[in-house]
Amino acid sequence: MAEKEFDFSEVEKRLGVSRRTFLKFCTGVAASLGLPTSAAMAMAKAVADPKRRPPVIWLHGQECTGPTEALLRSEQPSLAHLILDLISLDYHQTLDAGAGHQVEAVKKKSMRENAGKYLLVIEGAIPVKDKGIYCKIAGETMLDLTREAAEHAAAIVAYGSCSSWGGVQSATPNPTGAQGAPQVLKGKPVVTIPGCPPNPANFVGTVLFFVTYGKLPPLDEKMRPQWAYGRLIHENCYRRPHFDAGRFANEFGDEGHRKGYCLYKLGCKGPETYNNCPSLEYNNIGGGVWPVGVGHPCFGCSEGGVGFTKPLFSLADLKTLTPPNTFPKIQDRQKTGGLSAGAAALAGAAVGVAVGASAVTVKKLGDKNSSGSGDQQD
Secondary structure (H helix, E strand, C coil): CCCCCCCCHHHHHHHCCCHHHHHHHHHHHHHHCCCCHHHHHHHHHHHHCHHHCCEEEEEECECCCHHHHHHHCCECCEHHHHHHHHCEEEEECCCCCCCHHHHHHHHHHHHHHCCCCCEEEEECEEECHHHHCCCEECCEEHHHHHHHHHCCCCEEEEECHHHHHCHHHHCCCCCCCEECHHHHCCCCCEEEECCCCCCHHHHHHHHHHHHHHCCCCCECCCCCEHHHHCCEHHHHCCCHHHHHHCCECCCCCCHHHHCCCECHHHCCCHHHCECCHHHHCCCCCCCCCCCHHHCCCCCCCCCCCCCCCCCCCCCCCCCCCCCCCCCCCHHHHCCCCCCCHHHHHHHHHCCCCCCCCCHHHHHHHHHHCCHHHCCCCC
16 A cells, blocks of 8 residues: 655645755755665655654853854754754753743753753863863853753764864863863763864754654764765865866965965865865855865864864875875976886876876876875775
8 A cells, every 4th residue: 555645735834945845955965964865755754743853952162153153044944944843942052032040941941851852962162171160151160061961862962173072272282171072971972063163064964864763873983974074075175186187276376276276285184184065065055165165275174183283384194195295397297108117006006096196196106116105095
């Protein structure tokens, strides 16, 4: 017997969008998560059921509120649809309409009545030095508030670099002892969505997966959603062909910079940073709206030990082929002819390097017999 077609009429009224638009959104999220088309219908049904909206407790620590500001500008879905239809935002120190003792009482009540069901979102680093006195809300330290809220949470999400691994607050000398949520909540699974700010789509997709399946999506070793942080920025960057061809910007404003050449020599950290910035971009408008797209090197904001730690001018640690320091001019390469036997052998040994990924680089390496600078795949 065929399954009865789901009635989306109530969803259309509640969300103010057509059935087609709603299903298109769910299909897009499912595709981003690497799920089959059938998952889109499962997500649609989950969102359509108001009873499946998870209560959310959202805490703010040491941060600039950038993640929330980015979420405020989300259009896929809008913030109003997110907090009214996908989740039940019971407590958020920036967006709460009320204030004072009343708001704190609402938080305590929600945590008590929804024990084991609510989603805890942590934004900002958590200072632990001197028992956490450097960040207090309503007379309680962020350290104590985090531990209290995490005790009975169904899932914990660290949203932004500060809460994921400490962010700029944890940079040396770190006078307040700032740490990320995973460091503070040892022994508890904390999904991290790093970025400064992170793309709102990475948060929405993760939450929608949780709403649909009652669990978090597959995570990597740093507890990041694999669908969003499974590839290096360098792998999907549209300046990558220039890298492979040995075309680099050497100074801001030079000819290479104006022509959109690779920003590796200007300190771009894309080769050692995992994120989907080149695929999603920002502000829901595309057109290159992300750091590299507007001509600025990636500074590795989503990668602990890179962003806010490495100087911007220092070269990235490449996870793939390391190029030589100098390249022959393009017109000289055209006169070079074929590769030497040594270079050809090196090319064959460079497993994992894409076909056509800088034959000039391989020849240069072959000429120098620098076998130690071959592929450094993790």
